[in-house]
Amino acid sequence: MKTENELVLSKADKNKAAARLLEMYEQMFLLRSYEEKIYFLFLEGVMPGTIHQSQGQEACAVGMLFDLRKEDYMTSTHRPAGHCLAKGVSLDSMMAEMFAKSTGCCKGKGGAMHTGDISVGAIPAIAITAGGMPVAVGVGLSCKMRRTDNVVVCFFGDGASNEGAFHEAMNAAAIWKLPVVFVCENNFYGASTHIKLVTNIENIADRASAYGMPGEVVEGNDVELVNEAATRAIARARKGEGPTIIELKTYRRCGHSRNDACAYRDKVEEKEWYAKDPLIISKNRILEEKYATAEELEQIEKRVLQRIEDAVEYAKNSPDPKPEDALEHVYAV
Amino acid sequence: MAKMSIAEALREAIREEMRRDERVFCLGEDIDIPGGFGGAFTVTLGLSKEFGHERILDTPISEIMIAGAAVGAAMTGMIPIADVQYGDFLFCMMDQLADNAAKMTYMSGGTVSVPMVMRAPVGATTRGAQHAQSLESFFTHVPGLKIICPSTAYDAKGLLKTAIRDKNPVVVFEHKLLYGSKGNRAEKSALSPVGEVPEEEYLIPFGEGVIRREGTDITIVANLLMVYRAMEAAEILEKEGISVEVIDPRTLVPFDYELVLSSIKKTSRLMIVEEDTRRNGWGAEVAAQIAEDGLYYLDAPIIRVATYDVPIPFAPVMENFVVPSAARIAEAARKLMKA
Ligand SMILES: Cc1ncc(C[n+]2csc(CCOP(=O)(O)OP(=O)(O)O)c2C)c(N)n1
Ligand SMILES: [Mg+2]
Helix, strand or coil, X not given: CXXXXXXXXXXXXXXXXXXXXXXXXXXXHHHHHHHHHHHHHHHHCCCCCCCXXXXXXXXXXXXXXXXXXXXXXXXXXCCCHHHHHHHCCCHHHHHHHHCCCCCCCCCCCCCHHHCCEHHHCEXXXXXXXXXXXXXXXXXXXXXHHCCCCCCEEEEEECHHHHCHHHHHHHHHHHHCCCCEEEEEEECCEECCEEHHHHCCCCCHHHHHHHHCCCEEEEECCCHHHHHHHHHHHHHHHHCCCCCEEXXXXXXXXXXXXXXXXXXXXXXHHHHHHHCCCHHHHHHHHHHHCCCCCHHHHHHHHHHHXXXXXXXXXXXXXXXXXXXXXXXXXXXXX | CEEEEHHHHHHHHHHHHHHHCCCEEEEECCCCCCCCXXXXXXXXXXXXXXXXXXXXXXXXXXXXXXXXXXXXXXXXXXXXXXXXXXXXXXXXXXXXXXXXXXXXXXXCCCCCCCCCEEEEEECCCCCCCCCCCCCHHHHHCCCCCEEECCCCHHHHHHHHHHHHHCCCCEEEEEEXXXXXXXXXXXXXXXXXXXXXXXXXCCCCCCCCCEEEECCCCEEEEECCHHHHHHHHHHHHHHHCCCCEEEEECCEEECCCHHHHHHHHHHHCCEEEEEEEECCCCHHHHHHHHHHHHHHHHCCCCCEEEEECCCCCCCCHHHHHHHCCCHHHHHHHHHHHHHC
């Protein structure tokens, strides 16, 4: 039997959990809808370049970054949209960048693969596989040397874990006890190559022990589980106890890039993973726990979709850069 | 003769050489995963059907290993053709290429050879600064490397076959907008020239440029995509009464200075066009060498039209501005005629 007091407390806890999950769901829905909109616009031919999307991996970005402060940092990859939205890069500025407009978060200079905004701690994404990992070490070093308790979350893929840069970054972060949380989004493929073909061990996080740091394998499509792991690793990093590897098992619901039909993937595997959609997992939980009703969720979704439409309008109405703008920003002034 | 795209011609060269010599093998990321891309631009698509996955080796994403393993295999009896998805990632491999591949023969007093090929796609295609660079000049600077840059299907096959048979490390720069890759690897706004490629065996020696178009007023030396931009400019200029000779050097190291010299004896004006950024580019080297050997044939200063000295911007309006266009080449030619 619980005492009166405990019941009140647990109710408060429950309200808090409800509020958090609802907010995480809203963010995940934003990531998903943003990328679906981009996909549509890209196929229409209105967006230049290429796209690398992360539908299906929303729980990784949102769960990991949910409790970061604005002063904390994040490094990303060639697949940065989800990470950037979850770190707080403005939707309008990201959409405008996709349209190659001067109001984009990189003023039209970066493009999809370099999305970011340092003012909210989103280091402009680095599209060289594993190229962001040593940079995250430097960011962590700086957080430590400047005697802040800020941390850096460093995203990378399963494929990236076979780059030399991975090894150097891990080792240095470990010996210097840097506040870095290394997050491997293991979606089982590096482009068309299945992880089994290029890695002999089951879990990338098993490599953590080789560097003398903790490693954790987490169901990456459950945002609450991701968030719990993030909380542990971030607390450790903030206390100056050093880095952690968190490996999130997840799956792309989209191609590697552009209009890739994923002919290299096993269809049974696809089906199994498609059934584990992070948005559905969270939605079901919200409804089961009665955190919100289906109608309330619909309201949330409507609100998000409107924001995206507004962002598209903003981007379309924004000016193109001038050709000569290309000559600016080679050096800082 | 068969009509082929550059991607197909490169694939044919690899196929023929792998049939001819069992030491030849390919390694790289995603080069022939079943259901995959066949390399970033389809060059190696389907080769594993004939040669198996032991000779068409799909690697982890490990550029240092790919380049280094190519060096090690080449030194000890194999002939690797290594692949990088975008030329920009050559920087990840730089130590293996510049310190090991290029120097092993020399450091060993000529007792070792490194017969490897390193293939790399270059060119700006609205992907932003890390998937866009033309990197020829980083490599033309390194003694010990040979640098080739085929711009037609015929040259692609003949030069790649020569590269595979060369006893030295050869870096092959291929242009993304010239491949003619198909399906979902096709590039928007690609030129994708298709050309006649003989079925019978042929090799193209290094150091022999070709005249793509004859002319009498200005010599333009250009490589890869810029050959086509120069040809376009030449068309425009022809209507204005300016006759342009376009030379495609085809290989940058070694370089066919003789051909350029004989051309400027006729035209007495020289322009070099490169997609690489301008400062300290291969064009600067060509200009300096021609100034040393051919200054007295010239009636005007040598000029270069190159990508402005900035990283490649993403937005098409800016990318198109920094990379030389036919219009920019034509404008420079008009000025050169007045000089
Ligand atoms: C150094 C380098 N090599 C190769 C590539 C080409 N490339 C882009 S994404 C990618 C696959 C990366 O796989 P992974 O790390 O698992 O990330 P995911 O794409 O699954 O998010 C490759 C090979 C690159 N961008 N940089
Ligand atoms: Mg992956």
